[in-house]
Amino acid sequence: MPKPSVSVLLQRLRKAHPSARYELDWETPVQLLVATILAAQCRDSVVNQVTKKLFPKYPDAKAFANADLAELEAMVRSTGTYKVKAKSIRGACARLVESFGGQVPRRMEDMLTLPGVQRKTANVVLNSAYDIASGVIVDTHVARVSQRLGLSTETKPDAIERDLMEVVPQRDWTFFGPAMVLHGRYVCTAKGPKCGGCIFEDLCDQVGVDVQGSPAVSHDDVPMETDLFELPASWRHVLRDEIEKPYFHQLRAFVEAERRDHEVFPPARDMFSALELTAYDKVKVLLLGQDPYHDVGQAHGLCFSVRPGIKPPPSLVNMFKELRDDLGVGIASTGYLVPWAKQGILMLNAVLTVRAHEPNSHKDRGWEQLTDAILSKVNDKSEPVVFVLWGSYAQKKAKLIDDSRHIILKAAHPSPLSAKLFMGSKPFSGINQALRNNGQREIDWTLGG
Numbered sequence: 001m002p003k004p005s006v007s008v009l010l011q012r013l014r015k016a017h018p019s020a021r022y023e024l025d026w027e028t029p030v031q032l033l034v035a036t037i038l039a040a041q042c043r044d045s046v047v048n049q050v051t052k053k054l055f056p057k058y059p060d061a062k063a064f065a066n067a068d069l070a071e072l073e074a075m076v077r078s079t080g081t082y083k084v085k086a087k088s089i090r091g092a093c094a095r096l097v098e099s100f101g102g103q104v105p106r107r108m109e110d111m112l113t114l115p116g117v118q119r120k121t122a123n124v125v126l127n128s129a130y131d132i133a134s135g136v137i138v139d140t141h142v143a144r145v146s147q148r149l150g151l152s153t154e155t156k157p158d159a160i161e162r163d164l165m166e167v168v169p170q171r172d173w174t175f176f177g178p179a180m181v182l183h184g185r186y187v188c189t190a191k192g193p194k195c196g197g198c199i200f201e202d203l204c205d206q207v208g209v210d211v212q213g214s215p216a217v218s219h220d221d222v223p224m225e226t227d228l229f230e231l232p233a234s235w236r237h238v239l240r241d242e243i244e245k246p247y248f249h250q251l252r253a254f255v256e257a258e259r260r261d262h263e264v265f266p267p268a269r270d271m272f273s274a275l276e277l278t279a280y281d282k283v284k285v286l287l288l289g290q291d292p293y294h295d296v297g298q299a300h301g302l303c304f305s306v307r308p309g310i311k312p313p314p315s316l317v318n319m320f321k322e323l324r325d326d327l328g329v330g331i332a333s334t335g336y337l338v339p340w341a342k343q344g345i346l347m348l349n350a351v352l353t354v355r356a357h358e359p360n361s362h363k364d365r366g367w368e369q370l371t372d373a374i375l376s377k378v379n380d381k382s383e384p385v386v387f388v389l390w391g392s393y394a395q396k397k398a399k400l401i402d403d404s405r406h407i408i409l410k411a412a413h414p415s416p417l418s419a420k421l422f423m424g425s426k427p428f429s430g431i432n433q434a435l436r437n438n439g440q441r442e443i444d445w446t447l448g449g
C-alpha cells in the first residue's frame, strides 16, 4: 500500500480528537517541563497524582533548583527511574534559574541545553505551553503508530520525527503530535491494536502488527487461560527441571511487573519466538545474541531479526553485507529472519526481554540462567550442532559447549564497533561447510528482495 495521504490522516484525526492535548496536568511552562520529565515510561495518570502534591511544594523553577534531592526523589518515586528524574528536574530548573531568569526558554536550541531534556520533552513544552511548532512530538505512541501506518521505517525518535516533519505541514505539527499520542494510547495500542473500527483501517499498512499472518491479536482476545510465560512444548519438556527452579518464578514475576508498568520488548506473545520457530529436535545451528532491540517495533523474539517493514539496524546491515561478500547473496529488503529460524537456526538472545529504550535493563534477572540452560541442553544433543559465537560476550559461553562433538564458529560481532573485524570472517559459508561436514542440509540464506 502506498504511504497514506497525510491530509486525510489529519482530517480524520481532527474529527476523532478535535481538541487533542497532552493529558498531563499543568498550569505553567515550568510545571509542564517537570511533568513531561516525570512522564518518561510512566502513565500520565500516575504523573498527575504525583504533581498534585509536587507543584504546591515547589511552586517555581527556583524552588525545584533548591530542592533537597532525597526529598524530591521520595516524592517522584512512583513514576519509576526516580533518581534520574529527580536529578534531571533539579538540574534543568537550576539551569532555568541561572540562564533564563527562571522561565522556560522558547527556542529548541536553548531547551536542549537543559539537563535531561531531549527533543521529545522540548517539543511537548514548546508545542503545548507556547504553541510553537518546533517539531513533532515523538513518544512511544507516536513512534509505534507512525511505523504501523508506514509513515516511517525508522526506530530512533529523532529519525522518526524527521520523517514526520517532511510529510506533515508545519502548521499542523502542534496538533498532530498530541492527536497521535491519543490514537496510540487508546486505539493503536502496543498490545492488541483495535484495527477493526480504527479511523485509519482502510489506509493502514499495519506494519509489524501481524507477524505470523494471523489477525491482529487484542490482549483482550487472548484466552484467560493462556500463559504467555509458558515455553513451547518441545522446550518445556527439555527444560522441565529448569522451569521449576525458584529463579524462573522470580524472573516471571519480574517480567510481568515490568510489563504492567512499562513498555517491554518484544511483546509478550513473541518472547519465546526463537524456541517456537526452532523446536529442540530441529536445532542444527545456534546463533547467540545478547539483548533484544530496545526501540519501538523492532524486536520480535529472534536475535538480530526485526519485524517486517522495520529498517534493519546497523549490525544486521553488516551481516547482510558480509553475506553478499561471502556467498553472493543479494542484500535483502527485509530484516525479518524467520526463514533462517525455520531451517534449524536457533536465534537466541541471552536475555529475552528489555524495557523500551533502556538497553540491558533486564540483564541479571534470571534470563541468563535460563538461556545458559538452553545452551547446555543443545550441547547435550547427540547429533553435532554448529554454535555461532560473535563477539566476546557470546564467546564466553564456549565453556558450556563440548567442542569435541560440536563445531564452534567464533568471529567479531557485526556491530559497527567491530564491523571491520567481522567483515571477511565468512561466517555464512563456514556454517554451511560445517553442516555439509555433518551430513546436514545447508541453510538457504536468501530472504527475498
Ligand code: SF4
Pocket (backbone or CB within 6 Å): 145, 148, 149, 187, 188, 189, 193, 194, 195, 196, 198, 199, 200, 201, 204, 205, 206, 207, 209
Ligand atoms: S489500523 Fe491498526 S495498526 Fe493501523 S493505525 Fe489503526 S489500530 Fe494502528
